[in-house]
Amino acid sequence: MRHSTPEFARIAKQGTVLRCQVGSTVHGLGIDGRTDRDEMGICVEPPEYVIGLRAFEQYVHHSRPEHTRSGPGDLDLTVYSLRKWTRLALDGNPTVLLPLFVPDHEIVTATAIGHDLRGQRSRLISRRAGHRFLGYLRAQRERMEGVRGGGHTNRPELVERYGFDTKFAYHMVRLGVQGIELMETGAITLPMPEPDRSWLLALRRGGHTREEALRRARDLEERLVRLCATSDLPEEPDTAWADRFLVDTYRRAWSDGVTATPRGGRDRAG
Template structure:
């Protein structure tokens, strides 16, 4: 029996061009000694008519080579977590943890920066017992403030997947509110860290790189914000893999990042910097001491205990 796929796709599914895919196994770049480790994210640039033939996959460093369907997993949705947020009921009374994120937490705020807040809410048991279940995620806006709140189980699941946006919530230096449950969640945050972080950060980096390059290829201009987040994510990912910790405040790179955001750095220089940092990122992954998997059992115990407080 063949090994099951984590993306649950049938063997005849054709991966569309433009899809982000993840290497299931280490693969050597043809004609070189470079090895792309399992978990590396690439983009399908050419798809076959059937899965009897390989796909052409391009990686952030420009390397392209052909890989079979069985060597790839389709990376679904990690980078669009916040895009799926919808307006919902007022959950503010049930928020157990709220922080500041975005430029104010990154150490990159300017006078015009908005305030971005993220929170975790723990609804009462009645909400789960009712026919209409609580939302997994809600968002709302007031003047100059945007807030996204996740239901606690959804948040824990995303944290176990090493979603960068979620990890930044747990490590944000700007805590606005926390109760007993929120404090416990923050104190157990290292349980969510694993080498899987390489895959998720790679996916986010590739998304930003693709957005930046697409704009430049179209009109010889790029969006500085995409470029800035690309470099910021690489700095953050390198630190996480090396130190086993998440550093949200990237103030030590403030001059570099703000110069990019202001559009003062040519595309070619940003691209070269991204490729340089990506090589460092891969080296950090190779030597990282993070565990292979997060501590799911600890996360499960926390979630059950939190739920019992609302019964």
């Protein structure tokens, strides 16, 4: 895989400024003994990959064999360049925003740059994020209803056991719950508070029907549509601040020697 080369592994390792858990466990929705570990990192890449001819956007590491599904104990790690992560965060990508809100005990690595980034999250959050949550929620609901193309499950064992993919369904509802909270408060509470946490865990374990999940998703979707127009959050993120932050951060990191051009050798992935 082009994002999993030893070269990219070294760039990610040497330049990481923030790395944390972002999977089901951080949401409080993992099932004991059945959950893999999803982590996301952010790194400052060397100048050759920013102002030179080389390119680095992300490093991807899977502890499991290629083309196999994650299982208990597996690690899935994605480390974005700070520039790419910032672009995705400004656009309101739901998963990419999570490092701004994870509790401290879920942080694996954080430098001064990483702490600074988390402290400036209000600059990155806007109604644009609400539209992204809404778009993902609507797409997943339509796939479950069969009105949008594309598969919505690779978990036939859940379909056989419960009649539908309960993990897909709980992610759909979770997006609605967290999108609403973000538009109302400017934050996402992790792990998810009650009573939503228990409701979603029950859904994942087959305690709610497909129709109940779809009904709740529609209700959340309606609320999120209204909040995208009425939320007190700014309509757009502070891109001018983001530009200044990126320029200053890269200059400081390069000057301080936080990153270094990879030169030979091999590093252990992850």
